Amino acid sequence: MNSDLPNSGLSTQADPLITATGIRKTFGPTVALDNAQAVLYPGEIHALMGENGSGKSTLLTILAGAQPADAGTITLHGRDLVGLTPAEARARGIAVVSQEPQLAPALTVGENIFLGRLPRRAGGVSWRETHRRAAEILAELQLDIDPRVAVSTLSLGRRQMVEIAKALADRPQVLLLDEATSSLDEADTRTLFALLSRLRAAGTAIGFVSHRMTEVMEHADRATVLRDGQYIGTRKLSETDEHELVSMMVGRDLKSYWHKASVAQGDALLRMVRVARGPLKSIDLTVNRGEIVGLAGLVGSGRSALLRTIAGVRPMEAGEMFLNRKAVRIRSPRQARQLGVGYVPEDRKGEGLVMHWSLYRNAGLSRVAALPVLAPISERIDRAAYAQGTQGLKVRTADPRQAVSELSGGNQQKVLIARELAITPDLLLLDEPTRGVDVGAKEDIYAQIAHLVRGGMGLMIASSELQELIGVCDRILVLFQGQIVADIPARDAREETLAYWASGAHLIGAA
Amino acid sequence: MMTAAENSSDTDKIPTSFPTLLRRYAGVGAALVALIVFLSLTQENFLKYNNIMNILRTNSVMFVAAVGLTFVIISQGLDLSVGSMTALGGVFLAELLTSGVGAWPAIFLTIAACTILGAVVNGGLIAYGGFNFFVVTLAMMQLLRGAALVISNGVPASTFMWDPVQWVGDGVVLGLPVPVVLAVLIGLLGYAVMRWTRFGRSVYAVGGNETAARLAGINVARVRVAVYGISAACAGVSAIMLTGRLTSSQPVSAALGLELSAAAAVLLGGASFAGGSGNIGGSAIGVLFLGVLANGITLAGVPSYWQGIATGAVLIAAIALDRIRAK
Numbered sequence: 018m019n020s021d022l023p024n025s026g027l028s029t030q031a032d033p034l035i036t037a038t039g040i041r042k043t044f045g046p047t048v049a050l051d052n053a054q055a056v057l058y059p060g061e062i063h064a065l066m067g068e069n070g071s072g073k074s075t076l077l078t079i080l081a082g083a084q085p086a087d088a089g090t091i092t093l094h095g096r097d098l099v100g101l102t103p104a105e106a107r108a109r110g111i112a113v114v115s116q117e118p119q120l121a122p123a124l125t126v127g128e129n130i131f132l133g134r135l136p137r138r139a140g141g142v143s144w145r146e147t148h149r150r151a152a153e154i155l156a157e158l159q160l161d162i163d164p165r166v167a168v169s170t171l172s173l174g175r176r177q178m179v180e181i182a183k184a185l186a187d188r189p190q191v192l193l194l195d196e197a198t199s200s201l202d203e204a205d206t207r208t209l210f211a212l213l214s215r216l217r218a219a220g221t222a223i224g225f226v227s228h229r230m231t232e233v234m235e236h237a238d239r240a241t242v243l244r245d246g247q248y249i250g251t252r253k254l255s256e257t258d259e260h261e262l263v264s265m266m267v268g269r270d271l272k273s274y275w276h277k278a279s280v281a282q283g284d285a286l287l288r289m290v291r292v293a294r295g296p297l298k299s300i301d302l303t304v305n306r307g308e309i310v311g312l313a314g315l316v317g318s319g320r321s322a323l324l325r326t327i328a329g330v331r332p333m334e335a336g337e338m339f340l341n342r343k344a345v346r347i348r349s350p351r352q353a354r355q356l357g358v359g360y361v362p363e364d365r366k367g368e369g370l371v372m373h374w375s376l377y378r379n380a381g382l383s384r385v386a387a388l389p390v391l392a393p394i395s396e397r398i399d400r401a402a403y404a405q406g407t408q409g410l411k412v413r414t415a416d417p418r419q420a421v422s423e424l425s426g427g428n429q430q431k432v433l434i435a436r437e438l439a440i441t442p443d444l445l446l447l448d449e450p451t452r453g454v455d456v457g458a459k460e461d462i463y464a465q466i467a468h469l470v471r472g473g474m475g476l477m478i479a480s481s482e483l484q485e486l487i488g489v490c491d492r493i494l495v496l497f498q499g500q501i502v503a504d505i506p507a508r509d510a511r512e513e514t515l516a517y518w519a520s521g522a523h524l525i526g527a528a
Numbered sequence: 529m530m531t532a533a534e535n536s537s538d539t540d541k542i543p544t545s546f547p548t549l550l551r552r553y554a555g556v557g558a559a560l561v562a563l564i565v566f567l568s569l570t571q572e573n574f575l576k577y578n579n580i581m582n583i584l585r586t587n588s589v590m591f592v593a594a595v596g597l598t599f600v601i602i603s604q605g606l607d608l609s610v611g612s613m614t615a616l617g618g619v620f621l622a623e624l625l626t627s628g629v630g631a632w633p634a635i636f637l638t639i640a641a642c643t644i645l646g647a648v649v650n651g652g653l654i655a656y657g658g659f660n661f662f663v664v665t666l667a668m669m670q671l672l673r674g675a676a677l678v679i680s681n682g683v684p685a686s687t688f689m690w691d692p693v694q695w696v697g698d699g700v701v702l703g704l705p706v707p708v709v710l711a712v713l714i715g716l717l718g719y720a721v722m723r724w725t726r727f728g729r730s731v732y733a734v735g736g737n738e739t740a741a742r743l744a745g746i747n748v749a750r751v752r753v754a755v756y757g758i759s760a761a762c763a764g765v766s767a768i769m770l771t772g773r774l775t776s777s778q779p780v781s782a783a784l785g786l787e788l789s790a791a792a793a794v795l796l797g798g799a800s801f802a803g804g805s806g807n808i809g810g811s812a813i814g815v816l817f818l819g820v821l822a823n824g825i826t827l828a829g830v831p832s833y834w835q836g837i838a839t840g841a842v843l844i845a846a847i848a849l850d851r852i853r854a855k
Contacts, residue, residue, distance in 0.1 A: 330743060351745035362743050369743070371736035373804060385729050386745035392726040436744070 032095060034059045034222040035080065035111070035191050040089035042075055042246075049075045050086070050246045057191065057222040062213055064233040065226045067243040067266055068455040070425055073226050074116070076243065077193050080224065081113035082106030093191075112189035114180050116196040116226075116453075120168045127151035127164035130183045154182050158212050174205040174316050181209065185216075192216065194225040198232060199453045202316040202481040203516060210236045228455060230259055231484045242266055267457055280307040282491075285342065286475040287327070287444055292336030294326050296499040300336070304444065304475045309466065311490030311507065312479040313515045319499040320479040321363055324446045327477070328360035329353035341443065354387045359437030363448040363479075365426075369433045376417040376424075376432050377403050384439045406435030409468055411461045427458025434462065438469075445469065447478045451485060463489055483512045497521050556796050556810070556846055560817045563824065571827040579823070581705060585698075585773075587819035588711035589614075589766045589783070591812065594790040594797075595718040596762030598811045599755040600661075601794050602722070604735040604803025607759040608665040609650060610766075611786035612672035617642050617767025618777035619676045621693070622685035631692040639764035645672075646760020651753030669787070676779040684776045697772015707769045714765065719808040731755060736804030792839055793818050796846050817842070 033056045042050040050072040057063050065073040079086045082101035091098045093109060106113075120129045127148045128135065136146035151164035160178050168176055177200050184192060192213075198206045213223055213236065227233055233240055234254065242249040242265040249265050283306030292300040296319050304310050312320040325331045327338070329347040338345055340356055347353045353360065362368040370379050381399030388394065403417055410431045414424060421432055430450065437445060450466075451459045466489060470476060480486050486493050487510050495503040495518040503518040517523065567574040593610050600607045617638050624634035650668055653659045687693045699706035722728035733741035734751045742748045766786070771777050797814030799806020821842065822835050 328743070349745070349747065350743055351747065354745045360743065362740075367737075368739045371733060371740055371804065374732075374736060382733060382740075382744045385726055386733075386741075388726045390725075390727050390730075390750075393724055394726050394729060395724060 031058055031060070033057065033092075035091070035093050037076065037080055037086075037091045038089060040076060040079060040091075041087045042072070042079060042084070043087055048246055050079075050243075052247060053089075053243055054248045055080070055224065055241050056251070057224050059190070059220045059222050060217050061238040062217055062223045062225070062236055064237040064240040065224060065243065066233065066240050066262060067249075068457050070245070070455075071243040071266070072246040073243050074195050075246075077113070077195050077224065077226055078115075080106075080191075081111055081193050083113070107187060107189075110187070110190040111193065112184040112187055112191070113193040114177075114184045114195065114197045116199065118176060118180065120176055120179060120183075122169035123167060125165055125167055126155070126162055126171070126179050126182075129168055129179060130154060130164070130186050132183070150186075151182070154186055158182055158185070159208060172316055173200045174202055177201055178205060178209070181212075189221065191222045191224070194223070196226050196228065196453060198227060198229060203483060204315050204520065206232065206481075228451075228453060228459075229482060230263070230456075231482070233262070234259055244268055263456055280470050282307045283473060286340070287477075288339040288342075289327075290337040290339075292326065292333045292338060294322070294331055294333045294335075296322050297326060297333075298499045300501060302494060302501060304477060306443075306473045306475050307470055308492065309470055309476045309478060309490045311486035311493040312477060312496060313483060313486055313493055314479075314496035314519050316481070318496040318519065320496050321448055322499070323496065324360065324448050324477060324479055327353070327444075328358060328446055330360075351386055354383055354440050354442075357441070357443035359383070359440055359442030359445045361433055361437055361445070361447045361450060363452070365429055365433050370421050370429060372422040373420050375399075375419060376412070376414060376421055379421050379432050380406050380417075380435050380439055383436050387440060402439035403435065405441075406437070406439035407431065408438075410435055410438075410465050425455070425458070427454040427461075430454050430462065431458065434465070442474065444475045444477070447476065449480055450478060451480075451482070483515045486510075486515070487512070495519050556798070556817055557813050559842075559846070560813055560820065563817065563820055567820065567824045567827070571824065573827055574824070579827075581708070583816075583819050583823045584708045584711075585705045587815055588705070588707040589770050589773075590786065590790050590793065590819070591711045591815040592714055592762050592766045592769065593783075593786055594793045594811045594815050595714055595808055596759035597787070597790050598718065598794050598797075598799060598806055598808050599722070599731055600759045601791065601799045601801065602735045602803060602806050603731045603751060603755045604738070604801075605654065605661040605752070605755065606665060606791065606801070607646075607650065607756060608662070608787050609646070609668035609672055610759060610763045610790060611783040611788075612669045612676065613642055613646065613760055613763035614767045614770060614783035614786055615777075615779055616672045616676040616679075617764045618771040618782050619680045619685070619779050621768060621771055622687055622777035623679060625687055625690050625693070626685060631690040634690075635692060635696065635768050638767060639761060642764030642767065643757050643761040646763070647753050647757030650760065651756035654756065655749035655752035673779075680777065680779040682779055684778050684780075686776045687771055688775045693768065693772045694775065695772070696768050697770065697774070699772075707773065710765070710769065714762070715808055715812055722808060727751075727754070732804055734803075789818065789839070790815075792843050796843060 036056045038054045040050050040053045053072060053076050055065060055076060065077060067073040078084050080091065082103045082105060085100065091101065130151045131147055135142045136150065137143060138146065148164045155162050155164060158178060162175060162179065168179060171179065177197060181197065198209060201209060217223060237254050239251055239253050240262060241251045242262060244266060252262065285303050286306045287304040289300050289302050300323060312323060314320040322331065326333050329350045329352055332348045338347065345356060347356065350360065366372060377396065377399040380403035384402045385394055385398060412431045413428050421429055451462055466476060478486065478490060487507050490507045493505050493507055493510050493515060494501050495515055497519060502523065505514065573579055597607060597610060620641060621634055621638040624637060625631065650664055653664045654661050696706055696710065701709055722731065730741065730746045730751050733746055734748050738748055766783065770782055793814035794806060794811045796817060797806065797810030799810065818839055821838055825835055825838060826832060
């Protein structure tokens with residue numbers, strides 16, 4: 018193991034705020050945590066890192082009192098916390114923002130923030146007070162969200178910010194975030210980290226789980242790495258680099274994280290001329306065979322909408338589209354599949370997989386859907402689709418007949434990608450292909466993308482991780498308010514450049 | 529509510545091995561076997577040929593309705609209009625017969641009319657109008673029963689004179705009751721469609737995750753129209769069988785509550801209101817269980833009023849058992 022002391026990376030005089038040592042947690046025969054530890058100091062942003070299944074989220078939930086540890090001690094201000102419950106944790110100033118949304122969509126933002134402890138007045142709820150205090154917290158977060166609107170009217174990213182506002186309503190001294198940024202775009206992520214820096218300055222101890230290496234490198238002070246439930250080490254970010262952290266996480270040295278393929282591009286595969294639909298305005302673009310085109314842009318910029326239009330989910334209203342030089346009007350997802358367009362939606366649980374189906378069945382869905390309505394099918398179709406689609410994807414499963422819900426996020430994503438590869442597409446559209454996916458699985462997916470493009474496939478990848486786009490794509494299109502505002506070769510692209518165009522900063526100069 | 533079969537009905541897996549089959553039907557299947565053994569030992573009349581045929585014959589109407597409902601429930605819907613549709617079908621059939629239409633054409637016209645009504649009104653409003661299935665089929669339950677009463681003036685019409693109708697409801701073929709043979713054939717057809725066609729798979733997909741199904745290329749609206757059409761078609765067949773057995777249309781009392789007992793059977797058979805799971809084999813076991821239970825209550829001389837209490841208790845027990853096993 019590792020001989021690092023928990024605080025080896027930090028030169029601080031302050032005492033630890035919250036510590037967890039020797040934590041053990043088992044679920045039946047599975048050992049989730051074994052002698053895990055984490056030490057958080059006041060005024061630091063501390064990243065908990067590890068692949069899926071490394072136990073980092075479990076450790077976070079134990080710190081938050083959401084589940085008890087089998088062994089080990091947790092101390093707050095040096096005093097032992099025994100049998101911590103979520104309510105006690107909250108009362109003691111430990112707040113948690115979990116990965117799964119905890120908001121009631123039908124209630125207003127203000128109600129959600131104060132749910133369970135709404136300000137009272139003369140026997141009833143004081144709505145004015147609720148909304149006033151909610152507005153205060155939102156203002157502190159620099160969010161222009163009206164506390165009176167229903168949460169259901171907000172985008173995924175905004176909802177996440179409301180989750181954080183809710184956690185902050187109690188003025189916690191320890192704030193724990195479990196993949197809080199996985200549904201946020203660059204701008205919201207920046208807002209969030211700006212807020213976290215302010216909280217840090219005020220002395221809050223912040224622990225967060227993230228799969229985004231850039232985020233950790235940029236914002237965290239220290240990082241604790243877990244692997245297979247065990248404590249591997251804690252590093253000060255100023256004294257380490259991405260490579261060391263990744264090799265600590267996977268337990269081996271990764272030669273190259275990105276798998277950039279240099280492929281001779283072929284003929285034009287997809288051409289769009291002045292295509293418009295809803296928020297999309299006059300889109301002109303070309304994707305060649307053997308080319309990976311990235312789509313950057315804020316949430317709502319139209320990058321997902323563009324993929325959906327090509328995939329036939331929201332058919333185009335004006336303009337022309339050519340696939341393999343033939344004019345096409347794609348009116349349905351089924352027709353898109355029949356024309357050789359594969360589409361992996363953004364939200365794999367909500368829009369991609371049928372969670373209680375087996376891996377086989379999920380892998381066969383797109384192929385089956387493309388058949389005539391009364392076509393006979395059997396399990397053989399699913400198995401064949403699975404065999405073809407997962408080739409090279411390294412899906413980790415004991416039995417492909419198990420429900421896809423039992424897999425880790427990375428493996429679920431692989432099954433979803435396999436489903437589209439099973440129709441042997443010419444053009445593959447990927448919306449956020451590595452969101453919530455661990456490092457190892459990300460690497461597998463990038464390797465598969467490189468392999469596919471070498472075989473002459475064309476790909477379009479929408480992502481809010483700019484580094485991913487730069488690392489994987491040949492060319493990056495930046496969307497802003499439904500229009501393509503920049504077309505940049507990936508080798509010349511820098512995150513700042515992409516963010517400049519994505520945020521609409523070019524308009525300020527023009528005005 | 530995460531109901532019964534969500535975690536345990538392995539509609540998804542291949543029931544080749546005996547253990548798999550056992551696991552799938554273990555709950556209500558085992559209960560059915562136990563009930564049969566118990567009744568065989570305690571009621572001397574239970575295992576008599578006549579009694580068994582009686583059970584099958586009286587429950588064939590419910591089973592046919594349950595086949596249609598299985599499609600609807602798997603697609604994450606519910607059709608409350610099945611009973612009223614059956615009553616209206618009987619009235620419509622009697623009207624056609626008395627106005628001089630031949631028996632066979634009248635039978636097919638009745639089934640076709642029910643199918644169209646279910647597909648267009650139930651299916652159309654739900655799939656294309658965006659109405660909630662509960663609201664639409666609840667309204668149709670009232671509306672169709674009302675229509676049956678208006679058309680018939682509430683008066684039963686005899687269909688005794690028309691042999692084909694009597695044959696469907698009460699005839700014998702190859703030594704077996706026709707309605708039983710018909711129910712088995714419809715069950716097999718439904719099973720095959722669910723299991724071995726692209727359409728059947730899309731019903732499971734729509735029920736399992738509607739958005740995923742749509743984005744993967746399934747026309748969700750058409751699937752919904754189809755399942756409500758199928759449910760109504762089955763109600764049409766039930767109408768002919770029931771009218772034949774009763775030798776008359778019964779606008780007031782025919783198939784009262786049929787949709788609910790059939791739905792109970794479907795749920796007992798492992799389907800779930802969460803959608804995406806269940807199968808017609810399970811529904812068959814569910815119908816048989818409720819049928820045998822009712823028969824046992826009658827044989828034992830217990831007032832038949834107890835039947836509802838027994839059905840409800842069994843349904844809750846089955847779902848509770850399923851949840852415990854899923855843990």
